[in-house]
Amino acid sequence: MSLLDVRTVTKKFGGLVAVGEVDVRVEAGEIVGLIGPNGAGKTTLFNVIAGAMRPESGDVVFDGHSIVGLSAAAICRRGLARTFQIPQPFTTMTVAETIMTAAFLHGADVTASNREAHMVAERVGLGGREHVLTPTLTNAQKKRLEVGRALGTRPKLLLLDEVMAGLNHAEVSRMLDLIRRVRDEGVTILLVEHNMEAVMAISDRLIVLDAGRKIADGEPRAVVDDPAVIRAYLGDDEPEAVDA
Amino acid sequence: MSFSRYLVTSPRDLAGAAILLFVALVLPFCGLDDYYANVLVLILIYAGLASSWNLIGGVAGQFSLGHSAFFGIGAYTSTLLYNYAGISPWLGMLAGGVISTILAVAISYSVFRMRGVFFAMATLAVGETIRILLIYSRKFFDLPYSISINFTPGLSNMIFEERTTYALLAGGYLLACVAVTFVLVRSYAGFYLKAIRDNEDAADASGVPIRRYKLIAFLLSAFLTSIGGTLMAQYILYIEPGTVFSVELSVDLPLMAILGGIGTVVGPFIGAAILIPLREILVEQLGGTLSGAHLVIYGFLLIVIVIVLPHGLMGGLSSLREWVGRKRTSGGPARETAP
Amino acid sequence: MLVFVQLVVSGVLLGGVYALAALGLNLIFGVAKVVNFAHGEFLMLGMYAGFWLMTTTGINPYFGAPLIAIVFFGVGLLFYAGLMRFTIYKPELTQVFATLGLGILLQNAALMAWSADYRTLQVMPAGWDSINVLGAFIPTNRLIAFAYSVAILAAVIVFLRTTFIGRAIEAVSQDLMSARLMGIDPNRVFLITFGLGIALTGVAGAVLVPSFYAFPSVGSFFVLASFVVVVLGGLGSVVGTIAGGLVLGLVETTVGYFAPDLKEATHFVLLIGLLTVRPHGLLGIKGAEKETLK
Numbered sequence: 001m002s003l004l005d006v007r008t009v010t011k012k013f014g015g016l017v018a019v020g021e022v023d024v025r026v027e028a029g030e031i032v033g034l035i036g037p038n039g040a041g042k043t044t045l046f047n048v049i050a051g052a053m054r055p056e057s058g059d060v061v062f063d064g065h066s067i068v069g070l071s072a073a074a075i076c077r078r079g080l081a082r083t084f085q086i087p088q089p090f091t092t093m094t095v096a097e098t099i100m101t102a103a104f105l106h107g108a109d110v111t112a113s114n115r116e117a118h119m120v121a122e123r124v125g126l127g128g129r130e131h132v133l134t135p136t137l138t139n140a141q142k143k144r145l146e147v148g149r150a151l152g153t154r155p156k157l158l159l160l161d162e163v164m165a166g167l168n169h170a171e172v173s174r175m176l177d178l179i180r181r182v183r184d185e186g187v188t189i190l191l192v193e194h195n196m197e198a199v200m201a202i203s204d205r206l207i208v209l210d211a212g213r214k215i216a217d218g219e220p221r222a223v224v225d226d227p228a229v230i231r232a233y234l235g236d237d238e239p240e241a242v243d244a
Numbered sequence: 245m246s247f248s249r250y251l252v253t254s255p256r257d258l259a260g261a262a263i264l265l266f267v268a269l270v271l272p273f274c275g276l277d278d279y280y281a282n283v284l285v286l287i288l289i290y291a292g293l294a295s296s297w298n299l300i301g302g303v304a305g306q307f308s309l310g311h312s313a314f315f316g317i318g319a320y321t322s323t324l325l326y327n328y329a330g331i332s333p334w335l336g337m338l339a340g341g342v343i344s345t346i347l348a349v350a351i352s353y354s355v356f357r358m359r360g361v362f363f364a365m366a367t368l369a370v371g372e373t374i375r376i377l378l379i380y381s382r383k384f385f386d387l388p389y390s391i392s393i394n395f396t397p398g399l400s401n402m403i404f405e406e407r408t409t410y411a412l413l414a415g416g417y418l419l420a421c422v423a424v425t426f427v428l429v430r431s432y433a434g435f436y437l438k439a440i441r442d443n444e445d446a447a448d449a450s451g452v453p454i455r456r457y458k459l460i461a462f463l464l465s466a467f468l469t470s471i472g473g474t475l476m477a478q479y480i481l482y483i484e485p486g487t488v489f490s491v492e493l494s495v496d497l498p499l500m501a502i503l504g505g506i507g508t509v510v511g512p513f514i515g516a517a518i519l520i521p522l523r524e525i526l527v528e529q530l531g532g533t534l535s536g537a538h539l540v541i542y543g544f545l546l547i548v549i550v551i552v553l554p555h556g557l558m559g560g561l562s563s564l565r566e567w568v569g570r571k572r573t574s575g576g577p578a579r580e581t582a583p
Numbered sequence: 584m585l586v587f588v589q590l591v592v593s594g595v596l597l598g599g600v601y602a603l604a605a606l607g608l609n610l611i612f613g614v615a616k617v618v619n620f621a622h623g624e625f626l627m628l629g630m631y632a633g634f635w636l637m638t639t640t641g642i643n644p645y646f647g648a649p650l651i652a653i654v655f656f657g658v659g660l661l662f663y664a665g666l667m668r669f670t671i672y673k674p675e676l677t678q679v680f681a682t683l684g685l686g687i688l689l690q691n692a693a694l695m696a697w698s699a700d701y702r703t704l705q706v707m708p709a710g711w712d713s714i715n716v717l718g719a720f721i722p723t724n725r726l727i728a729f730a731y732s733v734a735i736l737a738a739v740i741v742f743l744r745t746t747f748i749g750r751a752i753e754a755v756s757q758d759l760m761s762a763r764l765m766g767i768d769p770n771r772v773f774l775i776t777f778g779l780g781i782a783l784t785g786v787a788g789a790v791l792v793p794s795f796y797a798f799p800s801v802g803s804f805f806v807l808a809s810f811v812v813v814v815l816g817g818l819g820s821v822v823g824t825i826a827g828g829l830v831l832g833l834v835e836t837t838v839g840y841f842a843p844d845l846k847e848a849t850h851f852v853l854l855i856g857l858l859t860v861r862p863h864g865l866l867g868i869k870g871a872e873k874e875t876l877k
Contacts, residue, residue, distance in 0.1 A: 366858045369850075495687070539687055
């Protein structure tokens with residue numbers, strides 16, 4: 001049984017079909033990348049899975065149970081955690097307090113949560129910054145805190161929403177290392193990404209959306225060479241002759 | 245910052261606790277002049293009320309302008325049960341608390357959908373509606389506009405000869421309210437409520453059951469405010485819709501909490517301790533409530549406090565400490581103590 | 584049948600009054616995202632202004648309205664520059680309690696200056712107090728106030744759609760960030776909006792004083808009604824203010840006919856009911872109720 005099974009999900013906005021009958025499977029332990037040109041429906045699908053939107057039809061089955069219609073908090077409690085593309089910090093809290101809030105999912109013990117928050121902060125590279133107030137972190141640090149907050153809930157599946165956006169080359173590299181470490185600790189990962197280099201480097205499998213439909217699903221090398229994928233990104237025009 | 249297992253504590257808490265215990269349990273016995281004893285009782289009751297408001301208005305970040313509804317329900321329930329059914333105000337107090345809690349549950353479905361000013365508007369409307377309904381109900385129940393309680397002292401009547409006893413009772417009330425606030429703020433629930441205040445969407449995504457915790461704060465607040473209403477009625481021995489269901493009260497409680505430090509554990513007490521004596525002085529100096537002069541100053545104070553010190557005196561103190569702390573250490577702004 | 588006509592006529596006239604009273608509030612809310620809890624007190628000041636104008640100079644408020652508009656425009660500028668400017672970028676509670684505090688201050692200052700006596704004006708010559716149209720009884724003062732309502736609302740709509748300033752105001756109300764990027768100075772827009780909003784409110788008060796008693800706490804009555812109109816018709820929608828006013832006027836008149844004591848309660852019940860079901864009002868901008876100025 002797949003950890004995440006997205007079955008024929010359709011999401012419309014008025015007359016516009018943002019996501020049309022898309023099937024996605026994510027097996028435990030995988031890192032799956034969800035890509036596609038702008039407007040392909042990746043973010044919409046992401047939001048449907050995370051419980052921020054309800055699909056018109058189809059089902060999202062996580063760990064054997066349907067999660068459609070559950071609140072974001074309920075979905076999180078089941079083990080599916082998400083990050084936000086634009087970091088959403090708790091503006092009056094420190095790094096440690098942020099992660100503690102997430103960690104309370106597993107118990108009201110403040111001492112234990114604090115310990116766990118420190119460990120998670122270390123894991124995401126914010127060790128030593130536990131007492132820093134979140135609004136003063138750099139963008140890259142805020143993104144790592146987003147991951148840390150999600151990890152605080154001890155998820156089985158981590159949904160990353162364009163976690164590389166706004167990061168420079170070195171920061172991307174660090175983030176990739178972090179994602180690998182997280183997977184090694186047993187967390188399955190589904191990431192929506194625009195950064196092709198990054199997503200190619202890290203994914204076991206790529207899923208490509210275009211205009212709301214799934215057009216490819218497989219090994220990164222194969223997917224990238226798929227003519228349908230190339231056409232989706234580059235368009236249908238005939239290459240122009242050099243001398244007209 | 246240190247922790248007992250379920251609460252965030254700090255050495256400074258002991259100082260705060262000592263001051264509160266002194267004011268609530270020792271000061272009443274210090275042989276105060278009748279005038280000052282009266283002020284003390286009022287400070288203690290209002291501090292408890294402001295702390296109760298603070299649970300939903302400060303800690304949960306939903307500023308209600310309708311708390312007079314709970315106060316009035318508490319006052320009326322215990323008074324009516326005592327005057328017309330001979331039921332002890334101790335029981336009447338609990339009955340009032342239950343009714344207020346039920347009201348809070350009933351309106352929570354509506355009001356929690358709104359944020360910020362709209363929540364304030366809606367709760368203001370609730371407070372006024374209850375007042376009008378009460379006045380309207382006089383048609384059917386043959387109630388007088390104002391109700392007095394006969395002065396027959398006795399423990400079971402919750403009426404006392406000595407102001408000292410009232411002060412102890414009020415002190416106990418304040419301690420209870422502060423204790424509830426302390427546990428709420430310093431436990432995991434405090435983190436949840438802070439998260440909800442700071443960024444509701446992120447809190448939702450972190451597994452925080454938003455509705456549930458807002459409701460917990462709201463119910464506690466309604467119940468405790470109602471208790472305060474009964475205490476006040478038993479102290480003043482006179483109630484009427486204009487005073488117990490007044491908008492003035494609904495504004496007073498937040499004002500005290502804001503002055504002292506909204507969302508903090510001792511802020512409301514500090515705010516009450518400053519505003520009640522101030523109000524007494526103003527009324528004395530500027531003539532009775534009919535002239536309105538002291539309210540002009542009140543309104544002005546409200547404006548100044550909310551613009552200059554939106555986090556109140558405790559907030560100012562905390563900023564000062566942080567500023568000093570930053571001067572000593574290097575690195576980004578940090579906080580070394582419990583919020 | 585006659586009763587029905589009377590109810591409709593009275594309801595519509597009252598609705599026009601409510602719409603006029605609420606216009607300033609809605610404008611300020613729509614643009615600066617500020618809920619002015621002192622709105623009722625500005626209305627009260629407008630009423631007193633109309634009263635004092637007539638008793639000292641003999642000019643009745645229907646003719647003196649433009650003068651009052653100018654004076655209150657200045658008051659509005661002062662209101663923004665002297666107070667609201669400091670609350671716009673602060674936590675939301677600042678805005679709520681600052682306007683609340685101002686309301687308390689103004690109400691009690693009026694009490695001190697003018698005592699709690701009820702004031703009203705006799706503007707219509709004797710015998711002209713009301714007219715009879717098709718069997719329906721219409722108080723002339725209300726009719727004139729209604730006419731003013733219509734004229735002012737129309738003028739505001741035209742102003743917002745055609746003049747440059749008007750469109751700048753609309754732009755800021757719809758999308759502050761984009762407006763800024765276009766070079767519109769939000770501070771200046773807020774300043775003018777407050778001036779305009781308070782001017783409208785002052786005129787509303789002046790035009791209403793022949794029909795309603797003026798006294799220091801009259802504001803609290805109108806402010807709840809104004810909130811209802813704004814929420815009914817749509818936060819930030821001028822056209823909606825008209826719709827909201829009419830609905831409230833009709834509902835209140837009808838309820839008042841069957842259960843006079845509950846008239847006041849209709850305001851509150853409507854407000855809570857509306858905020859629950861459609862916080863953005865019938866015609867307003869969706870999501871406005873969750874917006875704060877950042």
